[in-house]
Amino acid sequence: MKLPDHWSNDLSKRQHRGEYRSLSLSAIGIDFLSNDYLGLAQNIKFQRDLLQLLHGDSRLLTGATGSRLLSGNSLHCTQTEYFIAQKHQVESATLFPSGYKANLALFSCIAGRNHTILVDEYIHRSVHDGCRLSYAKKKKFKHNDVSHLEDLLSKTKGRVFIAVESLYSMDGDFAPLVEIVTLAEKYSAWVIVDEAHAIGVFNRGLVNEYGLQDRVLARVVTYGKAFALQGAAVLGSSTLKNYLINFASPFIYSTAMPDFQILCIEEAYQFIEQHPSLRKDLQHNIQYFRQHSVHSLSDDKSPIQVVQFPSLDHLHQAVGALKEEGIYTCAIRAPTVEVGYERLRITLHQFNSASEIDQLVSIIKNYQHEY
Ligand SMILES: Cc1ncc(COP(=O)(O)O)c(C=O)c1O
Structure with missing residues (x-):
């Protein structure tokens, strides 16, 4: 079948501009990437509470x-x-x-x-x-x-x-x-x-x-x-x-x-409310990151910390160096943001350790030195 011409043209233009998007399996490493701010996606107690909601009622799953x-x-x-x-x-x-x-x-x-x-x-x-x-x-x-x-x-x-x-x-x-x-x-x-x-x-x-x-x-x-x-x-x-x-x-x-998804939402409200330490630990990690004086554009209470580099090359090198150490962050590039405003997005979580944050910062600083 002949496909519409503009598909391949548009895709190759994207590739040419370095803006091509592709899928890869979710990373296993040090997570400064996911939106799992409070660590609930890996909280065994929370997961068990969700399982309890089923009470063996398999109809809830459909x-x-x-x-x-x-x-x-x-x-x-x-x-x-x-x-x-x-x-x-x-x-x-x-x-x-x-x-x-x-x-x-x-x-x-x-x-x-x-x-x-x-x-x-x-x-x-x-x-x-x-x-x-x-x-x-x-x-x-x-x-x-x-x-x-x-x-x-x-x-x-x-x-x-x-x-x-x-x-x-x-x-x-x-x-x-x-x-x-x-x-x-x-x-x-x-x-x-x-x-x-x-x-x-x-x-x-x-x-x-x-x-x-x-x-x-x-x-x-x-x-x-x-x-x-x-x-x-x-x-x-x-x-x-x-x-x-x-x-x-x-x-x-x-x-x-589906009903199960709905019941889980109610459970999560209660879990988050009953575990204020999750929010406190997250804020503690944000403050710890901010103490390292990384040049960040973001608010000092925000779990999303955005860092710019002297050039797009510096950004790509930083992301590559982080990945080599198994540290996952997100490079935000055009067309998501305007050309010239590309940046590294670091998402801090409740579960990140001090040594993970130290490692992240020391690599970033190697590429941010001109700022
Ligand atoms: C500000 C904002 N609104 C809405 C959405 C969409 O939410 P969902 O991922 O549940 O579709 C997102 C997700 O990236 C978001 O960041």
Whole structure:
């Protein structure tokens, strides 16, 4: 069969630019790469607690058999949503099988033709993709730049939605949430916060930490990172939930999550709450890393620490040298970030040891010396 010509052209262009993506098996080594911030993916006690949930009931393991509007809405699902809403001090929670799907569902339907969605330029791809399915206009504001946001708010006609992440994975910095929410109130705009990287790391997320739950329109919390599971929830008013049920295609036209996955989410909330030492150990490791005076662009409480090098070559050499020692990090390259802004992303975990962090830092410093 003759394949479309542009496939091979596009792939070879990517290869030529050094931006080609390919799959490899997940690494076994020193982990400064995964999103398993609290170490739950390797916590035997947590894993055993999850197994206990089954109580020998193998029906829990199979799929939901349909969309939630047809055969797929279980009692476990509605009870867990109620539990999640209570935890986050909000009227409703709506579960989705992933954060990507939650953002796709939310942003595809909440805004109409006369609305504008202002997104931070570093917002996650799933938000952009959700906006592409929407009739609303989308504009970007400069990363965490409240004056640029205000400039756009003052010039935009019609109602505005503002989309931010509470902790950004590209820079490892926090959104100035209080300032953004205050500004939004001044212009009668609505704020939506993606808490994918903050939930768990900061218990129920930064919106709850700052007491902003009644001042944001919606939040997305995801369970694939610190919770070491899968899935996500959209948090907001009961009307928002009804709106999603009626207008969000990814909710309506897709099979619901399996019950076991849902029960695991509830268990993880409890486990994280009952083990505050996991969060403390993580923060301890972040502080230990920061004490080494590595030139990092990130916030000093962030588990994501981003490091730049004098050139792309230095970055590639550093990643290679780390890999040789079995240390896994992530080089973030174009097109994920702009050319010239390539960086190394280090993800710190509760379980990283001091000697692992020492080893990581000493290799990085060999390639960062000109900074
Ligand atoms: C900010 C943000 N939102 C949403 C997602 C998507 O979440 P999930 O992996 O559960 O699809 C991610 C995952 O990378 C993310 O970083």
